[in-house]
Amino acid sequence: MKTYTSVIFWMRAICCLSVVMIHSVTTTFYKFDMPNSGYILRVFQLLLLFATPMFVFISEFLLAKNYRTSVKEGFFKQKLLMLGVPYIFINLGLAYVFGHPKNIEDYIDSVNYMMFHGGTVTYFIVIIFQFYLLHILFSKYLVHLNPVKITICSVVFSSLFWAMRKFVETPDNYLISWLWQREGWMIFFGWLCYFVLGFYIGYYYEEFMSSIKDYAIPILIGTAFVTIWVIYNYMSGWLTLVDSKRIDTPIYVTMIILLFFLLSSYFKYVPKFILFISNYSFSIYLLHYFFVHRLGQLHDHPVFNMLFTFILCIVFSVSIAYIANQFKLGKYIVGGIGNLTHEQFYKKYKMGLVD
Template identity: 30%
Template sequence: MKDSSKVIKEMFMLRSIACLGIVLFNSLDTAITHFNLSESAGHSVTPAIIHMIQMLLLFSTPMFIFISELIISKSYRDGVPPDFLKKRAKFILIPYLAMAFLFSIIDVNIDHAVPTFKLYLYELAKNFLLADFFGYFLLVVFQFYLLHILFARWISRRFSMRSVLICSIGANVLYLAIFNLIDLESLPFGNYYIISFLNKVPAIAWLGYFSIAFYCGRNFEAFIEMLGRQIKWVIAFVILSAAAMLILNQAGIMDRVYSKRFDVLFYTIGIIFIMVHYSKKLTRVPVVLVKVSQYSFGIFLLTRFYMYGVSQLAPAQYSLPNLLLFVVIAFAVAVFGSIAVTHLLNKIRFGPLITGRIGIGIQQQKPEKQIMKASGRRVGKFD
């Protein structure tokens, strides 16, 4: 049954910030490659600072994925309609195939001076079958839809919230720890592409995010009330988890800067809780953030293509001003270019199947007070 109350400004804020965080992360990543920044090249301070900033931005992709379940869980608390999966498969799996095809062309041209048809087919197969590109998150989101049905119909009715959260977070951490702490590629059966697929695509790699989003969405009003009481502890938790992430990275215990780290789970959840709490206090969401939220799906899918274009056109002579200018231009071009293309594609029939649909604007929602009154639901305990 669909809940008449909608997540309004909290999700606009979270989605837009997650989206912009992803673009900034990729702008910095592209700058490192473009200017060949490394300690061996004599730029020891600059890449270290960039990596630190990127570490603090690692919440972006998990937050984007988290939001998808929180909204579903709040909207469909006790079940989903019969056409639930069919509608979502169209706008999740088809864009996955489209992006896999398009990005395979870009990838081959980046890695090979003289591309061949065989190389294109090989790259396409990797993208389609092993999600060897940024579009893997679409498969994660679709798995969340399946998990939501399972949790709503069976798990939440048979097990307590506490038990489910402890087991799912524990399983998530242990699963990721295998990839984070063990050099699996050095083992006899270690294959980079298989290991990468298992590290990021199976639902267990994101199960903690899902279960927390599931229960926060089902009990959204109680969740908001709890945050109001515990926000100081949440802020302290985020500071400690961020420090732990940076220490583990600097110590070389987990030196990869990517979101599939078990310590990122705790950091991200804390960041989400803080953002939800303070966005709830806003009387009005800035128009620019609403627009970014509406086009976030397209921005996420198209950002890498613009990064490639900017890196092909920009001079590669390193200096700090050139680096900063590159990041600003890459960021702006990716955001505004993605919005423009998404807008144009949504004007044609099959366009949304490539970059997704444009989201609703906040003005299309009912005022929050009216929603709360209409829903007739009181703030209660988590269940």
């Protein structure tokens, strides 16, 4: 019988909410002068930057867990419809809203920037499609390699890629220099460790979960140490960029992912709110950006402004996604929503079919 992987619902929901919160903090910084409390909010924002990497991790984890080293028939057609088509429509909308085009040429330039140059949050879909290709091309070889060694190597590789962008001067060569620009976000190099981690945890899921409690102390200590290191890197001024393309992000996200799985080995229940947000996570991710920077100042205090922005973005995104999905083609425009009810989940949970 079909089982549900509880940690995925938690990951989707928390990642989705974290992305909205990250952008709510960003837009609040635009509107307030916060020399003192600003550090606190920036650190809070920094610690949420596991969100997008974990979102792409989920795609490979589920693929490896469900299909091992293959994919089902019609897989790419389904993904092109459910991910590719919304990618196009959302970027067409964002190109108009944020590009402020004065004519058709301006609009085409804006669409080009959004869709092919990493101009907005939708770039994660391009990463996911690259993961699908990597899975088809290399998964059969990965199973013959040492998972721990390959995962460590991939974390080092991704970290070095982000380090290169910070410490190596952009070359004059046009064919190479794009790796230092926003287009570099869209290539899998900096995200490779999340693909490798997703593949191995998904492929060896049962063995992984049966032994993860044995490593509880190293995971907890490692997560705490890496978190402190990330905060120190920012507070010391060494890494002041607050986004998911930092040198320390791959190891930080890896530890946060391991922490999620460790916690899920003790706690498999999923509350109704988490399941609800998980069902709407893709649409929230796509739609919130239309609002987050355009709501204006909602309160005189930056923290309340951040919270109100966050709440309204969630409410607006869920409402639009719900209405659009009442129509046959709506899911291809704003992203589909999950149809798993809490009653269905709870029934499986009571039957012991939640892992």
